[in-house]
Every structure is written in C-alpha cells, then in structure tokens.
Amino acid sequence: MELDQLRYFLQVARRGNFTRAAEDLNISQPALSRSIQRLEEELGQPVFERKTRSVSLTDAGTLLQGRAQQVLSILEDTKAEITDDGESGRVRVGAIPTIAPYFLPEVLGRFSAAHPRATIIVQENTTDLLLKACTQGEIDLAIVALPIQAKYLELEELFEEELLLVLPLDHPLADKPKIRLCDVEPFPFVLLDEAHCLSDTIVSFCRQRSFQPVAVERTSQLTMVQELVSLSHGVSMIPEMARCRDQSDRRVYRSLCRPKPTRTIAVAWNPYRFQSRLLKAFRTHLHRDAARRNAPPPTPIIPKKPITS
Structure with missing residues (x-):
C-alpha cells in the first residue's frame, strides 16, 4: 500500500467523485481509477460504492478513511518536526468568508x-467545514466567530467587534440621532445564507430582545448584502471590519443604542497535531494584531494656548 494511494483515496472520499478528485490531484481519471482499483485488490474488498455520477464509502472505506488520515497526519507531523526551524515551512490558515477578505490581508x-x-x-469556508478540516489536520488553524462547538479543538478569543446597522441613503432611520433595535423591527432584513454563522448571530441577538427579523432575501456573499441594502431591498447588520473596507457612498452605517450587537472572533487549532515553531509564531502574531484592534484610540493632544501677559 503506497502513500499516494491513500492520498488519492482520501481525495475521492472528500469529493465523492472521481472526475473532480482527479482534477484536484492533477492526474488523469484513468490513472486515479487504476490506483483505487489496486488498493481494493490489496484489501480484498471495495472501498467505494460506485453510482452513476458519484461514489460513497463502503464500511471498509469508512474504516480506511479514518486510518489513512491518521497515517498521513503522523507522517506530516514527523516531517514538520524534523525540519522545524521556526522560519521556513507552511501554515495552513482557514477563515470564514465574513472574516477572510477583511482581516487576513494585513495580518498575512x-x-x-x-x-x-x-x-x-x-482556505475560505463555512465554520462547520473549517472545524472539520482543522480536526482532521487539513488546516493548521481556523479563524472563526463564536459560539462554536469544537470537541477536540483548542480555542482562544482574539477580539470582539461591533455589528453595524447598514441602511440605504434615503432610509427613514438614516438621519435619526439614536437608533434602537425596536426602531428597526418594522423593516425587512437582507441576510447571508443560513450556512453562514453571521446570520445566526444577528437573529440570536434580535430574538434575545423579543424581535424576530424577517429576511426577505438571502445571499452567499457579504458584498451582495451591502449592494442589496443600497438598492433598498432591506436593512442588515455588517461587521465593523467589513464596514472599514467599504468605500461606497450609496449606504450609511449606524451604531445601535446599547446593548450593541457584537461578535467575538477566535482562533481554533488541533492540540493533538504537532505545533511547529512557525505555527506558534503565527498564533502569537494573531494575538498581537488582536491587541492592536482592542487598544483604545490614542487621546488627541490639544496644544495649550500661549499665555499672554
């Protein structure tokens, strides 16, 4: 049994399709099929149940999947530990879509x-898929928003950020001096798909205050939420880091009166995997950047007026 066979097998298991797995692995589909066939011949039973356009794991395949992941993880950790110099190597970072494009560029x-x-x-993906990838060793750490359920992962909070109400320019609340959550209740919301945890955070915040937001539209991208708000399709709540990147003058952002809606950003990693010095340095770097965000703004220095006699 060769290591490449195990890697090929795991990729087919992830994709559920030989064609897509072959494209990911940059090999031909016949070569991939032959490799899996030789693996099945060695085991004496099939690891995949073939269907018309997809494959699924057999009982033997399910057992092999867990073992193959362990074998490859041990080898990767061993190589990383031997070559660990604290400067070279790789760090595989996962982040949810409402964090990755706004937080990571400056950090990286x-x-x-x-x-x-x-x-x-x-790697940019939804919370559930990132946590699964982190648990299985496919990524080294994941930057996510709390709360999450992570049975075998370590978690550290990085920082808390406000969720700002975003409105079209001509919205009746745009010029209101103070906006309370009850002021927003009559208006429809534009939210991300249910796969995105930001929508859960918004809905949970509203429900805790006896308000059920009505989502008239859902989309998969935060930028589309902002554009739909500009077109007066509804209102929404946007993370402060996304607002800082928004250069458009077609919408306005307002803070809600206390208690303000917020979300907590955290980093998760698998403590059972080898933690290279480079990975530890990256985590330290994340905390330094978080501390910079949490620091209060500097107090402006007001020059004293000269004393005149």
Missing part, C-alpha cells in the same frame, strides 16, 4: 514580512 502581509521564508496557504 505583516507576518510574511517578518517570516519571508514561510508559505501561508489560505
């Missing part, structure tokens, strides 16, 4: 400047 830029020999690989 500063880290790459301090560790030019390091390779950073970024």
